[in-house]
Amino acid sequence: MISGKFAITIHILTLLHKFPNDYLSSEFIAGSINLNPVLVRKEIANLKAHHIVESKEGKNGGTKLAVNAADLTLKQIFEMTFETIGLGFAKNQPNPDCPVGKNINQHLEALYSEMNQNVSRQLEGISLEDFSNQF
Amino acid sequence: MISGKFAITIHILTLLHKFPNDYLSSEFIAGSINLNPVLVRKEIANLKAHHIVESKEGKNGGTKLAVNAADLTLKQIFEMTFETIGLGFAKNQPNPDCPVGKNINQHLEALYSEMNQNVSRQLEGISLEDFSNQF
DNA sequence: TAAATTTGTAACATATTTTATTACAGTATG
DNA sequence: CATACTGTAATAAAATATGTTACAAATTTA
Numbered sequence: 278m279i280s281g282k283f284a285i286t287i288h289i290l291t292l293l294h295k296f297p298n299d300y301l302s303s304e305f306i307a308g309s310i311n312l313n314p315v316l317v318r319k320e321i322a323n324l325k326a327h328h329i330v331e332s333k334e335g336k337n338g339g340t341k342l343a344v345n346a347a348d349l350t351l352k353q354i355f356e357m358t359f360e361t362i363g364l365g366f367a368k369n370q371p372n373p374d375c376p377v378g379k380n381i382n383q384h385l386e387a388l389y390s391e392m393n394q395n396v397s398r399q400l401e402g403i404s405l406e407d408f409s410n411q412f
Numbered sequence: 413m414i415s416g417k418f419a420i421t422i423h424i425l426t427l428l429h430k431f432p433n434d435y436l437s438s439e440f441i442a443g444s445i446n447l448n449p450v451l452v453r454k455e456i457a458n459l460k461a462h463h464i465v466e467s468k469e470g471k472n473g474g475t476k477l478a479v480n481a482a483d484l485t486l487k488q489i490f491e492m493t494f495e496t497i498g499l500g501f502a503k504n505q506p507n508p509d510c511p512v513g514k515n516i517n518q519h520l521e522a523l524y525s526e527m528n529q530n531v532s533r534q535l536e537g538i539s540l541e542d543f544s545n546q547f
Numbered sequence: 548t549a550a551a552t553t554t555g556t557a558a559c560a561t562a563t564t565t566t567a568t569t570a571c572a573g574t575a576t577g
Numbered sequence: 578c579a580t581a582c583t584g585t586a587a588t589a590a591a592a593t594a595t596g597t598t599a600c601a602a603a604t605t606t607a
Binding site: 279283292295309310312351359362363369372382392 | 414415416417418419420422423426427430443444445446447486490493494497498499500501502503504505506507510511512513515516519520523526527530531534538543546547
């Protein structure tokens with residue numbers, strides 16, 4: 278399974294970009310994603326920690342973008358929500374007495390690291406503005 | 413979370429490549445991965461369905477490679493175990509009455525499709541033999 | 548200042564996916 | 578015929594992701 282964090286976060290940011298002058302409530306956003314507002318607020322908390330958005334509490338409060346959408350890349354969003362891609366590891370520590378078991382994770386890590394560089398290059402070239410303007 | 417299928421499968425194949433003349437038992441393989449033998453047999457069943465390995469039942473049975481390791485690419489292994497990478501989708505159907513909700517999944521799919529092509533190109537260039545010879 | 552609305556967050560519940568275990572029929576070997 | 582495998586189903590346990598409820602704190606507006 279893969280968490281929906283990236284998809285949810287980019288959905289939130291796209292909405293914020295579409296309404297640049299409003300503080301959008303978590304409930305409004307949740308209505309577009311079809312997601313519980315608490316979960317929206319959790320993702321927003323993450324965005325706030327990275328200074329991508331700002332929120333206002335209280336009545337008529339909500340959240341708005343705090344950065345220029347042209348300067349925020351999908352790579353940054355990816356890193357805020359995923360850290361890394363890859364094709365996974367076996368759950369248990371492999372057998373250290375086997376030459377393959379002993380080294381496989383290190384080789385997989387190297388492979389996945391290349392994948393990340395690869396994907397990062399792609400995502401670096403796309404800004405939130407680019408993404409949002411497709412709609 | 414991400415399933416360990418790819419890692420487990422490539423671990424199995426690396427072992428088979430290291431012992432090209434033996435039928436390896438699921439128990440032996442499981443000992444290297446540190447995984448339940450039944451799960452090893454399940455991944456082997458998948459490999460068999462793709463004609464990558466062949467098994468022999470009964471005493472002294474086991475599994476061996478049925479293809480040339482130089483001709484089997486990590487891309488093929490990836491496709492046998494994952495189908496696709498990506499950064500996920502929100503679990504619920506987004507709101508079709510919202511212009512963003514209505515179209516976001518389609519745009520994400522396009523993005524992920526590019527990611528896949530990107531990663532596939534990388535994995536295409538690495539054979540099982542290449543991977544295994546690192547050990 | 549009081550009522551209403553919204554964020555922030557914790558605590559808990561449910562759902563889904565992944566991994567593990569048990570069991571046993573079927574097959575080949577010696 | 579005993580042994581050691583595969584193949585597969587059924588079930589259990591563990592891990593992760595998502596959902597819900599509750600409520601304190603903040604801010605607006607009447």
